[in-house]
Amino acid sequence: MISIRTKLSLWLTGLVILSTVVGIIFFESMLRQAFHDSIIARLQEDIEQLMLATHLQGDELTIDQSQLSGFYKPVFSGRYYQLNLPDQEIRSRSLWDQKLDIKLLEKGDSRVWQTKGPQNHDIQLLSIGLSSDSLNVDATLTVAQDLSIGRKIFTQIYGTKLGVNLAMLLTMIAGIFLVLRQSFKPINHMQSALSKLREGEITSLELNKIPPELQGLASTYNELLQYSSKQLERSRNNIGNLSHGLKTPLAVMQQQVEALGLKDPDTAIALQKQLDLVHKMIERKLAAARITGDMLPAAQMQLPKDLNDLCQTLSKVHFHKQIQCNIHIPEKLLRLPLHREDGMELIGNLLDNAHKWAKSRVEINASIEDDVISLIIEDDGPGVASEELAQLTSRGKRLDEATMGHGLGLSIVKDIAEQYEIDLQFTHSERFGGLKINLTF
Incomplete structure (x- = not known):
């Protein structure tokens, strides 16, 4: 049968591990959602900035590069935009010779999705549908961000958090074993006391050295020991009383045998042998009673x-x-x-x-x-x-x-x-x- 200490250790360790796993999964989900929301928020800021930088020059729409972030200038920088018109496309320099596969949208519509972008990296895209009353044209403006850099940061944060959680898990498991070890020390003391009781060094368990949860058990055990001791003492006394009680009749019989020896020596000798045998048995029982009289029942x-x-x-x-x-x-x-x-x-x-x-x-x-x-x-x-x-x-x-x-x-x-x-x-x-x-x- 598995000990209580082992059961508690297994249950508490399992509970801590389960809680840690659930916490890690929950944290990973929240972190991933926060990462996604931050990307979308940045894309919304970028698309608002692009809309402010878009101007009408003559009969054409242009984007003023001076009003945009410098991230759109380096090739494959990870920040991209693309304006799709019916007869032309305006792309950021960072796209270089690449272009985004865009689905044209109606005015007021928006779309958020992920796809493969430049250098075959995963990118997050946000598109909105625009319309110009003066030019009587519809356009779709799209901004995109490379997810590889963000995912590296996400992996670093998640890895650090995972390492911290594992360290905390090991610390808690070690703490569980230490706490249980300290908590069960009184039981070890009780086992030591029972060993001393078995060896006859003590006569009962000391209740003041036993935790309250076990004092009832120890008290009942002491009562059982006391009862058994009284039973043994009573048995010893009964044997002693019986043996001593037989001595008087035997003394009378001894006198009768001695008197019989004058008339019938052979019969007297036979009876004397039996009397000697009874005397010997009585002495042995008295000796056994003396030996076992002071024994503890559990010793x-x-x-x-x-x-x-x-x-x-x-x-x-x-x-x-x-x-x-x-x-x-x-x-x-x-x-x-x-x-x-x-x-x-x-x-x-x-x-x-x-x-x-x-x-x-x-x-x-x-x-x-x-x-x-x-x-x-x-x-x-x-x-x-x-x-x-x-x-x-x-x-x-x-x-x-x-x-x-x-x-x-x-x-x-x-x-x-x-x-x-x-x-x-x-x-x-x-x-x-x-x-x-x-x-x-």
């Missing part, structure tokens, strides 16, 4: 801090074995891409299994390459036979009934791994001879 699993917490907690649970837990994590790997509580349960179960089977050592190694994270857990226990490795993720399956455990942990690990699409593999550890577990995120 991801932090490395190596959370692994150290797990190892310290499990070393207390398995204090009688004095397991050495070594952790090797690259400095650039700061967290695992899964919910912190799920990560604690996933890796906690795997480490618990490793501590149960290990003789003296558990090793944790992590690496990251091309955004792929690999986490390896190894122990120096007896390991698992090749044909039994696949059974490790079967729900409720235990490979050694002599080792205390309820058999659900590794199956839960498989469920969490499938939920987060984590590749989970069990193999033999060549370094320590025990079980090797490889998780790929």
Whole structure:
């Protein structure tokens, strides 16, 4: 999905470009019309000047050159005139040996048009029909102007305007991106705050650092975090209360088993094993509650801090074995891409299994390459036979009934791994001879 910032950038840029194109077209049309109107106005002035310079000498009409502009004297100067009479033509010197193809007009008629003139240049012409009562003749007076010079000026002006508009367009587009970048900075700050929240550095979003438009969303998010935290706290308390509540009945049962041992030792031993198993399960649940009790609902699993917490907690649970837990994590790997509580349960179960089977050592190694994270857990226990490795993720399956455990942990690990699409593999550890577990995120 395209981001809001990208959409705004595209829409505003498109709007500015469209406005600029429309403005350029409109300006070009106005400039062309103004150029045409100025040519016509000049031709009208020229034709009035020619009419004033036209005199009757004897029986002939003549044009007094001294009253005319000097533009009509140089050959092909671009300014021309021509007077068409029934039996003669009077042309400006600037036409030289050329003549204008004129359509004779009635008195009072006028005509404006364009055609090819001297040197095959485009010219603008204005003709009017005249009549002399004294000579009883009709005449057509025409003035013309070469358009090539004016068009050069028009092109220069239009080109300059086009260059200025393009520069303004680029400036506005750059301004749009800069303004949007500055406007979305608070959202970037909010993303940074969410990252800190995910990593457990803060417990809620600070509303005073969030723009008013997003404060409602941030406030709702804080309320959701608070509600989730209370739910987690309530669940932890319920687990703790249940575990502590079972201790009194178990203590009574322990006394009964001890009393039974005097009468029926075999039955007492069998019951004692089950009581020990229940005690072990209660201790594990209490340990899990202690680990996950202070977690934030949105937090991801932090490395190596959370692994150290797990190892310290499990070393207390398995204090009688004095397991050495070594952790090797690259400095650039700061967290695992899964919910912190799920990560604690996933890796906690795997480490618990490793501590149960290990003789003296558990090793944790992590690496990251091309955004792929690999986490390896190894122990120096007896390991698992090749044909039994696949059974490790079967729900409720235990490979050694002599080792205390309820058999659900590794199956839960498989469920969490499938939920987060984590590749989970069990193999033999060549370094320590025990079980090797490889998780790929």
